[in-house]
Amino acid sequence: MDARLNFFTSPTAGKVLKQFMSVGKALKESALPAATQELVSLRVSQINGCAVCLDMHTKEAAAAGETSVRLALVAAWREATVFTEAERAALELAEEGTRVADGAGGVSDEVWERAAKHYDDDQLTALVLLVGFMNTANRMNIITQQPAGDYVAGQLH
Template identity: 50%
Template sequence: MQPRTTTPASPELMKAINTLYKESHSAGVPAATLELVHLRASQINGCSVCVDSGARSARKNGETDDRLFAVAAWRETSYFTDAERAALALAEAATRLADRADAVPDEIWDAAAKHYTEPQLGALVLWIATTNFFNRINATTRQMAPQTWG
C-alpha cells in the first residue's frame, strides 16, 4: 500500500493544530495520561504513524515498556491508576462513537469526572478529538510508520 500525496499544511493550519495541542496539554492532565490516551485511540483507529510516534514519545518521556505494551489490554492489567483507567475508558468511548446508542455513557463520564476537574475533562476530550483528527488524516492518506529496526 502506497501513501497518498497531499497538499502540505498551510502555516495557518499549523497554528491551529499547535493551539489544540497547547490547550489540551495546559489544563493539568498528567502528560503520561495524555500519551496513553493518544496511544489507545490510535490503536483503535489503526493509525500506525500515531501508534509509533505516540509510543516513542511516551518512552522518551519516561513511560515503561510494560505499560506501553499493555495499553491495548489496560482492563486486564494492574499497570494503570484508576485515573488513567477512567481516561482510557473515555478515550475508547469517544473514539468508538458508533459502537453504542449512548456513545459516552454517564458511567464512563462520571468515572472520569471523579479524577479530573472540569478544565481537565475538557482537555481530555480535546486531546481525544485531536488524536482522532490526526488518525483520520493519516488513515485517509495511507501514512505509514517509518520502517526502522532496533
C-alpha cells in the first residue's frame, strides 16, 4: 500500500508537522502517566481505525514495558479487570471525546467527574490535549492512507 501523499516532501507539511510533533513531545513530557498516554492513544486510534497510530503506540507501549494482555484488552477495557480506575476513567473520557460527532453530545458531566477524581488539572489538560492530538493524527493518516507495520519503537521520540 502506498500513501496518497508524502508529508515529508511537502514544504508546507514539513513546517506544520515540525510544530505538530513538538506538541506530541510536550504531551509525552506532561504529568499524565506514560502508560495512560499510550492506552488512550491506542483507544482513540482503535475507534478511528488508524493503523499507523495503532502500530506506533502498540510498539511504544510494549517497549515501555506494557503487557501484551493489557494491550490486547484496550478495545474491551470495560469488561477487563487489568486496568486501574484512573486508567478506566481516562479511557472513558477518550472514548466520549473521540465520538463527539456520534450524537452523544460530547463528554458527559459524569465522565468528566470520574476523570477529575483521578487526575489533577494539569493532567486533565494533558489528557484532553492528547485526545485532540490523537484524533488529528489519526485523521491525517487515514485521509492520506499512510501504510502501517514498519514502525520501530523510539523512531519518532
